[in-house]
Amino acid sequence: MMLASTVDPIYAHGVTLAVVVIVLVRMLVGFAVLMGAVTIMIWFERKAISDMQSRLGPTRWGPFGLFQTLADGLKLIVKEDLVPAEADRFTFKLAPYLSLIPALVTFAIVPVGGTVDIAGHPVTLQIANPPIGVLLMLAMSGISVYGVVLAGWSSGSKYPLMSAVRASAQMISYEAALGMTIVTVVLATGSLSTQNIVAAQAHGIWHWNLIRLGVVPFVIFLIAITAELNRPPFDVVEAETELVGGFHTEYSSFRFGVFYLAEFMNTITMSAVIVTLFLGGPAGWVPNIPHLRWVFPILWFLIKTVFFAFSYIWFRAALPRFRYDQLMDLGWKRLIPLSLGWLLIIAGFLIKISWGFLMAALVILAWTLLSRTVAIGEHRREGADSLLPTVGERPLPGRVLRAFTDREGE
Amino acid sequence: MIGAAYAIPDILAFVVAALMIVAGAIGVLAVRNPVHAALSLILTLFGVAVAFVAQSADFLAVVQIIVYAGAIVVLFLFVIMFLGVDRTDPVRVEPLVGQRALAAVGVVVTIGGLVALLASSHWVTGAIAVSSAGHPTPVGASNVRAIGTAVFTTYLFAFEATAALLIIAVVGAVLLARRERHMDREGEA
Structure with a gap:
């Protein structure tokens, strides 16, 4: 599998002033486009949700209420900025930005389109193409946990703290499955660079990782990323029926706005990442129109990304929220073993077909043993003489609450 | 260099x-x-x-x-x-008696060891791409392959030993946690 070098072609002739300007402009345009996309995404989500719930949604500002997000943003900025007396002030102020910055940085690795010639320089429509590629996304999603966890802890309040504990456990649990499916993609491509991942899927729909790797990694990735985003049905972190607003209960004004922004920005970014990893990114049919050929990859990319952004909204409208223990069961007992098993099978097939079947047989055997183990564990948990908590009890959140209230009583 | x-x-x-x-x-x-x-x-x-x-x-x-x-x-x-x-x-309060004296000894030994290493061994850092052991990779090229080769050939034993150690640690942690919950329950009853 011969693949192009991972170096951005713009640096081929050394770094000149024009190159620096192009890179800076690329960053600025990326930022502006992402901000614009977020305002539209917030409007789109509110409209789509209200349509699914037979409501009107925002209607007042602009055509179809399109400027509602801007008005809301303005309102948030001029509202009073509260810092609770019990809060850890430094961490409380730091946390929103720890949420926002990863959301912004992750988008940098997404290839939005093909290559355009600007002033004699071939410019890839991507903010940056680091050699570590998709791993940057994993690193950033690892950092974004801190935004939620520190916000919850620093608020100095019960429900945000519980939300923070949930968030830290949930995001670490699903990161394992997420990482393993990314490894599957990287293994099949032979490169970490998103440019190469997209290039390997460019020749028709049968080369898309969605189909080439079997649909399983795609489904695992979609589930894991939804959990990583704390979006419904995995939004136990901000379950309003249990935790008021979750980690951002105590936040108001601009800082709350930053969290809100980061959440929607993450949704867009992750839709784009799914498209990049599994649906060929900007790959698609390009008609032979002179001077306009470069538009079509962007269009394909947009269509695919909007489809996933919409499916997130759809999940939110259609699916009830998972219970915390169900969430953990799904992550640890199903997704992690499944993603590991599938990775081994793909690795086997990449070596030799016979190895692939051998791996498949071994994985099925391991899966059977694992299911048996889990079944025995659950049976013992339900047993009357068992000293472990029964199914009706929710050990994790309950314990935290007890520990926390006990401490306050002291 | x-x-x-x-x-x-x-x-x-x-x-x-x-x-x-x-x-x-x-x-x-x-x-x-x-x-x-x-x-x-x-x-x-x-x-x-x-x-x-x-x-x-x-x-x-x-x-x-x-x-x-x-x-x-x-x-x-x-x-x-x-x-x-x-x-x-x-x-x-010192939870372990003599902990601070031991810590001081540990610091001295570690720094001494580092200085000894600095004085005696070849100093590869400073050259580009230490990961490929002296053969500079072109700037920007991925060095995943070099690390993969090193880990799964030269350092395979250390790698597998680390993996085994981690598994043992996880199993041990689970065992300890279960026993603790055991006593917890009895304490409540």
Whole structure:
């Protein structure tokens, strides 16, 4: 599998002033486009949700209420900025930005389109193409946990703290499955660079990782990323029926706005990442129109990304929220073993077909043993003489609450 | 490679990384609040990642962030919040007798060992791409392959031993946690 070098072609002739300007402009345009996309995404989500719930949604500002997000943003900025007396002030102020910055940085690795010639320089429509590629996304999603966890802890309040504990456990649990499916993609491509991942899927729909790797990694990735985003049905972190607003209960004004922004920005970014990893990114049919050929990859990319952004909204409208223990069961007992098993099978097939079947047989055997183990564990948990908590009890959140209230009583 | 002229960006990157690492390390020790100490640790880890990037070990840098900053320190925070450690932890009482004297001895031995290593061994850092053992890879090229080859051939035994150690640790932790819950229940009854 011969693949192009991972170096951005713009640096081929050394770094000149024009190159620096192009890179800076690329960053600025990326930022502006992402901000614009977020305002539209917030409007789109509110409209789509209200349509699914037979409501009107925002209607007042602009055509179809399109400027509602801007008005809301303005309102948030001029509202009073509260810092609770019990809060850890430094961490409380730091946390929103720890949420926002990863959301912004992750988008940098997404290839939005093909290559355009600007002033004699071939410019890839991507903010940056680091050699570590998709791993940057994993690193950033690892950092974004801190935004939620520190916000919850620093608020100095019960429900945000519980939300923070949930968030830290949930995001670490699903990161394992997420990482393993990314490894599957990287293994099949032979490169970490998103440019190469997209290039390997460019020749028709049968080369898309969605189909080439079997649909399983795609489904695992979609589930894991939804959990990583704390979006419904995995939004136990901000379950309003249990935790008021979750980690951002105590936040108001601009800082709350930053969290809100980061959440929607993450949704867009992750839709784009799914498209990049599994649906060929900007790959698609390009008609032979002179001077306009470069538009079509962007269009394909947009269509695919909007489809996933919409499916997130759809999940939110259609699916009830998972219970915390169900969430953990799904992550640890199903997704992690499944993603590991599938990775081994793909690795086997990449070596030799016979190895692939051998791996498949071994994985099925391991899966059977694992299911048996889990079944025995659950049976013992339900047993009357068992000293472990029964199914009706929710050990994790309950314990935290007890520990926390006990401490306050002291 | 000592004595080779260093480019100004290299020196800048080193200074920034070194400041981050040292400031973070001092923070971990000096700060009273455990969560702030964890944050300082993250600063140090990021500094090390910057140093890795400056040595064009991109893969190590990002793995450093994914594993240490993204998982291990989050687990620290999880435990800190889970146990509800108070904001200021009194450390006046020595939990282990003679701990401080032993720590001093340990520091002296470690620094002595480092100095001995610096004096005797070949100093490969400073050359580009330490990861490929003296053969500089072109700037920007992925060094995943070099690391993969090293880990799964030369250092296979160490790698597998580490894996086994981690599994043993996990099993041991599960065992201890179960027993603790056991006693917990009896205490409540």
